[in-house]
Amino acid sequence: MRYVNRRQVLGSLAAGATVAASALAQGKSASKALPIPPASTTPVELARDESYWREVAAYYDRTQGIVNLEHGYWGKMAHPVQDAYVDATRMVNAQNSFYGRKDYDPDAAMAVRRIAEALGAAEEEIVITRNATEAVHNLIRQYRDLRPGDGVLYADVDYPGFKTAMQWLESSRGAKVISIELPSRADQAQILELYMQVLDANPHLKLMLITHISNQHGLVVPVAEIAKEARRRGIDVICDSAQSWGLIDYKVGELGVDWVGFNLHKWIGSPVGVGALYMRRGSLQKIAPYPGESDPEHIDAATRVHMATSNFAAVLAIPAALDFHQAIGGANKEARLRYLRRLWTNEAEGMAHIDVLGGSDEESWSGIGSFRLRGKASIDDAHNLQQVLEKDFGLFTVVRKGLASGGCVRITPQVFNSPGEIGQLVDALHKLKT
Numbered sequence: 477m478r479y480v481n482r483r484q485v486l487g488s489l490a491a492g493a494t495v496a497a498s499a500l501a502q503g504k505s506a507s508k509a510l511p512i513p514p515a516s517t518t519p520v521e522l523a524r525d526e527s528y529w530r531e532v533a534a535y536y537d538r539t540q541g542i543v544n545l546e547h548g549y550w551g552k553m554a555h556p557v558q559d560a561y562v563d564a565t566r567m568v569n570a571q572n573s574f575y576g577r578k579d580y581d582p583d584a585a586m587a588v589r590r591i592a593e594a595l596g597a598a599e600e601e602i603v604i605t606r607n608a609t610e611a612v613h614n615l616i617r618q619y620r621d622l623r624p625g626d627g628v629l630y631a632d633v634d635y636p637g638f639k640t641a642m643q644w645l646e647s648s649r650g651a652k653v654i655s656i657e658l659p660s661r662a663d664q665a666q667i668l669e670l671y672m673q674v675l676d677a678n679p680h681l682k683l684m685l686i687t688h689i690s691n692q693h694g695l696v697v698p699v700a701e702i703a704k705e706a707r708r709r710g711i712d713v714i715c716d717s718a719q720s721w722g723l724i725d726y727k728v729g730e731l732g733v734d735w736v737g738f739n740l741h742k743w744i745g746s747p748v749g750v751g752a753l754y755m756r757r758g759s760l761q762k763i764a765p766y767p768g769e770s771d772p773e774h775i776d777a778a779t780r781v782h783m784a785t786s787n788f789a790a791v792l793a794i795p796a797a798l799d800f801h802q803a804i805g806g807a808n809k810e811a812r813l814r815y816l817r818r819l820w821t822n823e824a825e826g827m828a829h830i831d832v833l834g835g836s837d838e839e840s841w842s843g844i845g846s847f848r849l850r851g852k853a854s855i856d857d858a859h860n861l862q863q864v865l866e867k868d869f870g871l872f873t874v875v876r877k878g879l880a881s882g883g884c885v886r887i888t889p890q891v892f893n894s895p896g897e898i899g900q901l902v903d904a905l906h907k908l909k910t
């Protein structure tokens with residue numbers, strides 16, 4: 477019995493076709509084959525192919541009662557992923573420790589292998605975590621190359637919980653904390669230039685946090701270029717890619733950094749509770765093992781995290797999430813999400829009462845964008861705006877408070893949002909009064 481259950485679950489995780497079979501076996505709809513795009517279409521062409529994206533949308537249950545344009549919190553499992561997760565939950569619950577103690581490790585290793593392949597990393601460079609926070613916090617906390625007076629750098633566009641962790645390095649390690657403010661609209665050259673000025677002005681910098689895509693307004697930071705300069709000056713970089721993997725399409729090597737925190741529950745569409753830590757081969761010496769762990773030869777990245785008992789089923793569903801993501805294709809997903817963002821930002825940029833925030837060239841922008849009413853930059857203003865959108869226009873969005881320029885409302889469509897829903901936002905923007 478044990479083997480039948482486990483094979484069923486693992487089979488459903490291994491390949492889309494089997495996922496579909498497993499779903500059908502449970503009486504679910506036949507629409508479970510993976511949404512393979514039409515052949516010979518470019519991502520830009522596919523981005524406008526509404527029949528394909530309607531097919532993709534059919535794989536998701538929708539938020540009831542409102543148009544949800546807030547998918548930056550976590551993504552949503554497509555049906556095949558949800559089925560794999562539910563199957564795995566049942567199996568783990570039934571088999572309990574007999575599974576956990578005997579068979580979980582190879583299954584988790586398979587999930588690591590899939591993440592590594594998808595990111596273009598080696599298996600030994602990837603450790604599964606519960607979220608991006610666990611990955612990045614461990615890097616910040618366990619960074620061992622810091623002496624009192626060394627500088628540590630973060631920016632206003634960084635994730636609030638990571639800014640405070642960087643600030644904590646002052647009280648815990650005597651670091652000198654430096655923070656920079658990026659303009660509310662910026663292109664790649666301007667962002668790079670600003671970082672270069674700060675690096676020039678602070679020769680004692682030792683460690684910096686760089687966010688690949690800001691959770692505030694979707695700004696894409698030129699990580700590789702900044703990291704190259706940082707490396708030349710002996711500054712270590714921790715990269716936060718929580719919001720980028722799956723929102724845009726890339727391999728981890730392109731970032732040119734040693735350490736990156738990811739999650740899979742935003743744009744890869746895994747169950748909630750899955751993250752990943754990337755540590756480039758040969759980079760372990762500067763990050764201490766998790767308290768109490770030991771790695772005298774600095775070769776075992778897994779010692780940098782201590783997950784203990786955690787959500788086995790979420791990890792077992794990782795291959796199904798990657799299958800679904802890869803069936804659509806990372807480049808296709810990025811192009812569609814950018815297209816949906818442009819549908820509203822192109823309109824909003826022409827409205828005198830709206831300030832659009834984020835990239836000022838397409839390279840610096842992603843599928844996420846933010847805005848505020850012109851001259852209304854307080855956090856209260858942003859809350860009021862969010863409420864008006866929700867109560868008067870039936871659009872769910874979220875307030876972001878971290879930018880130096882003030883509060884804003886973030887708009888985060890997912891692959892299942894339609895141009896019609898974005899059109900509702902554009903109508904609302906026209907009607908908003910300052």
Ligand SMILES: Cc1ncc(COP(=O)(O)O)c(C=O)c1O
Binds near residue numbers: 609635
């Ligand atoms: C830029 C950024 N970094 C880090 C995080 C934290 O991710 P997680 O919830 O997986 O810890 C988020 C979550 O919203 C984020 O947007």
